[in-house]
Amino acid sequence: MLVDFFFALRQGGLPITLTEHLTLLEALEKRVISGSLDDFYHLARIVLIKDEKHYDKFDRVFGAYFKGVENLADLINQAMEDRQIPPDWLAKRSQLDLTPEEQAMIESLGGWEKLMEAFRERLQNQKERHEGGNKNIGTAGRSAFGAHGYNPEGMRLGQEGTRHRRAAKVWDQREYRNYDDSVELGTRNIKVALKRLRHFAREGSDLELDMDSTIRETGRHGYIDIQMQPVRENKVKVLLFLDVGGSMDDHVRICQELFSAARSELKHLEYYYFHNFIYEWIWKDNFRRRGNRLFLPDVLNKYGPDYKVIFIGDATMSPYEITHEGGGIEHHNAEPGYLWMQRVRQHFGKVIWLNPEPRERWTHSPSIQIVNEVMEGQMYPLTLDGLTRGLRALSGR
Amino acid sequence: MIRFQGTESYVATEELKMAMNAAITLERPLLIKGEPGTGKTMLAEEVAQSLGMPLYQWHIKSTSKAQQGLYEYDAVSRLRDSQLGDERVHDVRHYINKGPLWQAFDSEHRPVLLIDEIDKADIEFPNDLLRELDRMEFYVYELQQVVQARHRPIIIITSNNEKELPDAFLRRCFFHFIRFPDKATMDQIIQVHYPHLKKDLTKEALEVFFDLREIPGLKKKPSTSELLDWLKLLMAEDIPAAALRSADINAAIPPLYGALLKNEQDVHLFERLAFLSRRQGL
Numbered sequence: 171m172l173v174d175f176f177f178a179l180r181q182g183g184l185p186i187t188l189t190e191h192l193t194l195l196e197a198l199e200k201r202v203i204s205g206s207l208d209d210f211y212h213l214a215r216i217v218l219i220k221d222e223k224h225y226d227k228f229d230r231v232f233g234a235y236f237k238g239v240e241n242l243a244d245l246i247n248q249a250m251e252d253r254q255i256p257p258d259w260l261a262k263r264s265q266l267d268l269t270p271e272e273q274a275m276i277e278s279l280g281g282w283e284k285l286m287e288a289f290r291e292r293l294q295n296q297k298e299r300h301e302g303g304n305k306n307i308g309t310a311g312r313s314a315f316g317a318h319g320y321n322p323e324g325m326r327l328g329q330e331g332t333r334h335r336r337a338a339k340v341w342d343q344r345e346y347r348n349y350d351d352s353v354e355l356g357t358r359n360i361k362v363a364l365k366r367l368r369h370f371a372r373e374g375s376d377l378e379l380d381m382d383s384t385i386r387e388t389g390r391h392g393y394i395d396i397q398m399q400p401v402r403e404n405k406v407k408v409l410l411f412l413d414v415g416g417s418m419d420d421h422v423r424i425c426q427e428l429f430s431a432a433r434s435e436l437k438h439l440e441y442y443y444f445h446n447f448i449y450e451w452i453w454k455d456n457f458r459r460r461g462n463r464l465f466l467p468d469v470l471n472k473y474g475p476d477y478k479v480i481f482i483g484d485a486t487m488s489p490y491e492i493t494h495e496g497g498g499i500e501h502h503n504a505e506p507g508y509l510w511m512q513r514v515r516q517h518f519g520k521v522i523w524l525n526p527e528p529r530e531r532w533t534h535s536p537s538i539q540i541v542n543e544v545m546e547g548q549m550y551p552l553t554l555d556g557l558t559r560g561l562r563a564l565s566g567r
Numbered sequence: 568m569i570r571f572q573g574t575e576s577y578v579a580t581e582e583l584k585m586a587m588n589a590a591i592t593l594e595r596p597l598l599i600k601g602e603p604g605t606g607k608t609m610l611a612e613e614v615a616q617s618l619g620m621p622l623y624q625w626h627i628k629s630t631s632k633a634q635q636g637l638y639e640y641d642a643v644s645r646l647r648d649s650q651l652g653d654e655r656v657h658d659v660r661h662y663i664n665k666g667p668l669w670q671a672f673d674s675e676h677r678p679v680l681l682i683d684e685i686d687k688a689d690i691e692f693p694n695d696l697l698r699e700l701d702r703m704e705f706y707v708y709e710l711q712q713v714v715q716a717r718h719r720p721i722i723i724i725t726s727n728n729e730k731e732l733p734d735a736f737l738r739r740c741f742f743h744f745i746r747f748p749d750k751a752t753m754d755q756i757i758q759v760h761y762p763h764l765k766k767d768l769t770k771e772a773l774e775v776f777f778d779l780r781e782i783p784g785l786k787k788k789p790s791t792s793e794l795l796d797w798l799k800l801l802m803a804e805d806i807p808a809a810a811l812r813s814a815d816i817n818a819a820i821p822p823l824y825g826a827l828l829k830n831e832q833d834v835h836l837f838e839r840l841a842f843l844s845r846r847q848g849l
Contacts (some may be wrong), residue, residue, distance in 0.1 A: 195591065202589045209585065220737035222600060222744040352605060357620055361690055361731075393678045394650050434730070 175235055179218065181233035197472075207236070299555050358556075362412050366561040367408065367436070367478070372400040384468035408432065409473055409518070410441035411448065413483030421526035424552055425482060428524075440477075442469065446487045447507040447541075448514065449498050466510060470517045478564045479514065479521040482552070486527060486543040492540050508544045520546070522560045526552040569618055577606065577613040578748075580757045586743035587614060596682075596722035598737070601745030604790030607725040611681035614721065621678045623720070625667035631688045634694030636668040637705050638826075668699060669714055677718035681705055686729040693736035697825050700739055748791065750777060760795055763820075764802065771811035772798055777819045784836060789827040797826040 174189045194217045203209035211232060219228050228230035265487045376398035387395040410432065411426065432439055442452045442464070451463040515521045523541065525532070529551045532538045542549040550560035571587045573579035579587070590597035613814045615622035625636050627839065641662045648656040655661045671680040678845065680735075685693060699705050703716035726732065750773060756787070757769055776797075780788045791795075800823045810822055821827075828834050 185734065189738060193595070197589055197593055200592050203585065211583050212585050216589055216741045216743055220598070220732075220740065225744065281839050357695045379643065385646065388646065388650075394647060452598060 177451070178235045179231050180359040182217065182227055182229065184224055184227055190218050209241045236389055260562075273397050290340070317517045332425040360428055360557065361435050362395065364561065365432060366404045366558065368383075369406040369565065370402050372402050372407040373405065374400045386545065404437060406436065407434050407438040407473075407477045408440075409477045409479045410439065411452070411481045412443050413440060413446060413481075414443050415445055417484050417486045418526075421552075423486060424526055428482065428552070428557075444483075445490050445500050446483070447485075447498070448481070448510050449500070449507050450510060451501065463470050466514075471516065475518055477518055479518045480490050480560075480564070481521070481523040482525045483523070483525065484539045485523070485525055485549070486535055487537045489537050489540055492537060492544065509541075511544050515545075520564050521548060522562055522564055524557065529556075571614050571617060575740040576759055577609060578752060578759055579613075580746075580748075580752065583610070583745065586741060588669065591721055591730075591743045594719045596724055596740045598724045598726060598732075598742045599745060600726050600728055600742070600786070600822065602747055602790050603727060604792035605745045606748060606791060607745060607798075608681065608683055610725075611679055611683075611801040614723065615679040618679075620721070621670040621674055622681065623667045623674070623678055624681045624683060626683045627685050627692070629686045629687050629689075631692065633692055633699075634666075635681075636666040636696070637699065638666050638669050638707060639664045645833045655737045663709060665706065666805075668705075668824060671720045672703065672716040674717065674720070678720045680720040680722045682722065682724045683756060684727060685724050686726040686732065690730055691733075693829075694733050697735060705751055711842050747780075753791070753794070756791060757795070757798065761798055761802065764798065765808065767808040768801065768806075768811070769798075772801065775811055776827070779821075779837075780843045782837065785833050786830045787828075787833065789829075791828070792828050797823060800826050 172191070172195070176186065176403070180562055181184050194214060197203075197217060198266075198558040203213050214232070215228055219225060293544055309472070378399055378401050380397040380399040384395065387397055402561045410429070418425070429441070444452050448466070450466050452466055452469065454460055487499075488497070491499065495504060495506050496502050497506065523545050525538065527535070527538065533540070540551075548560075548563060550556035550563075569591055571579070571584060571591065573584060586597060599610060600797055611796060612622060614620075640659075641664055645659075649793060667680065671678045681789055698802045700722065703719055704713055706713050736750070753773060753776075754769065759771075772794075773846075775793050776789065779785075804823065806822055824834070824837070
């Protein structure tokens with residue numbers, strides 16, 4: 171029972187487990203809800219969906235599933251028979267949902283069964299969009315089926331916004347569309363991977379009680395001898411260089427994920443932008459890159475060798491941009507890009523390049539191979555595995 | 568069966584009531600998310616109050632450890648007492664400080680436990696509470712004893728979405744997202760908090776408030792709690808409804824807007840917009 175619903179949700183890409191489904195059934199059995207389909211919708215959402223970003227997906231699947239079902243009443247009936255929930259549950263539902271007039275109207279059309287049957291029949295007869303009129307399924311008409319209509323006892327189909335509140339099917343309104351934000355999807359994995367970079371150290375003033383040496387010293391002296399120590403903190407410092415624009419547009423999402431994860435996980439994080447490859451100029455603000463550019467040697471002087479450096483870029487360009495002076499497409503560079511990269515690597519020691527291009531394509535692009543050579547193999551694909559390996563290389567001492 | 572129906576001072580939507588009741592009936596923790604200031608923390612207090620249950624609160628900080636919710640072993644006091652020759656030192660029991668979770672487990676009546684802002688803690692924090700929330704028991708190493716809940720507490724967890732919570736944790740919770748209230752609900756909320764507020768002032772204030780929320784690019788949109796503060800100020804200053812009516816939000820800055828906009832950039836943005844539209848009007 172409701173198994174198809176479960177699989178429909180999973181097929182819709184919602185991360186629902188069997189345990190949660192069983193919990194939903196348990197809730198039905200314990201009669202948490204009083205009976206209407208709206209209640210069922212809310213209950214299912216509370217139990218199955220654990221993040222508002224999935225709400226929109228859920229609304230769509232729910233809408234599609236319960237629209238496509240042959241007969242809604244049958245489905246719920248079936249569900250209840252399986253769980254031995256008395257059928258008067260359903261009777262209550264129709265009392266709750268429909269006014270006596272509405273019920274009478276449905277009766278006049280031959281009852282719910284008849285209504286559904288008539289609906290299917292008309293759906294078969296009609297293949298085109300229909301507006302106005304009073305028979306076919308469509309909008310703004312007087313037919314019993316469709317949206318924005320004058321037939322209050324009819325069925326409302328896919329109408330956005332509510333004309334009269336009772337007929338509102340909440341899942342059609344898709345109010346949570348804005349929360350369906352897949353940017354955050356992979357961030358947790360990335361954060362966990364970034365933990366590899368942790369480098370704990372005790373520095374600064376003594377703020378924390380050092381239990382072990384307090385006990386040791388107290389035992390030795392015979393009086394309480396409090397020993398303090400600095401707080402243990404993640405001291406890792408990271409410098410991020412991000413390639414922007416051009417061919418990087420395809421990889422904006424993954425770069426955003428990585429960036430947002432790094433920002434929240436690392437305390438000492440600085441970032442700069444470059445285009446395609448690194449030359450003497452970089453910039454901090456993408457909107458004012460012409461005016462506010464920074465001279466790379468100044469930046470190198472600013473940050474000590476204890477910073478770990480990550481370049482993020484697809485390294486897809488003309489080989490001349492790396493190997494020749496004047497090859498850069500942003501400005502005329504007096505020295506070739508690879509020289510600047512060598513200086514960066516010499517200064518910092520720990521430098522890696524993360525490449526969002528899939529590994530298989532690396533061999534087809536000469537520039538990627540050149541960059542990889544300049545990096546002496548310290549180029550990793552921007553996948554979870556590549557990130558993990560890259561960060562391991564960074565954290566080795 | 569225990570059912571939460573909202574209280575006189577707290578307007579709960581049908582959805583929220585159902586979520587709460589489902590969590591109570593099925594004894595699952597309820598995870599509440601929503602914009603800041605939509606009454607997430609208030610919910611626990613109101614539930615406890617309306618059902619006549621004791622409330623235990625655990626406010627999470629960035630340094631919170633799961634262990635602190637269970638108990639803490641105060642070794643320093645014991646060390647001191649050993650120096651002073653205090654008799655208590657021989658019983659470790661005296662140096663175990665119960666955390667909010669233990670206190671809730673010990674409660675004589677079924678309690679409500681609030682775990683506030685769980686997303687503030689370390690990313691692994693929720694994972695350390697899985698067994699405790701599942702089985703409602705934990706092991707105390709110092710006493711070599713298992714602590715079990717006498718009554719399964721009603722657990723309410725709030726999150727501001729600063730960190731993603733782990734799947735294993737989410738699977739054990741029910742989830743409800745408090746949507747920002749619409750005008751009708753907001754009207755109700757104001758009625759509950761300031762029953763003597765003049766009708767027209769409420770109406771004008773609400774218009775201004777919802778207009779303000781529509782301004783694109785605000786860093787922090789004003790929320791329910793800010794609206795309530797603002798109304799309180801308006802009442803205290805005895806500002807007439809007419810003063811608000813002059814505004815078209817873009818043309819004039821509403822009085823005492825400091826209560827609504829908490830962010831310097833937002834205030835700047837807002838003043839700039841007001842200036843621009845005044846100039847266009849001339």
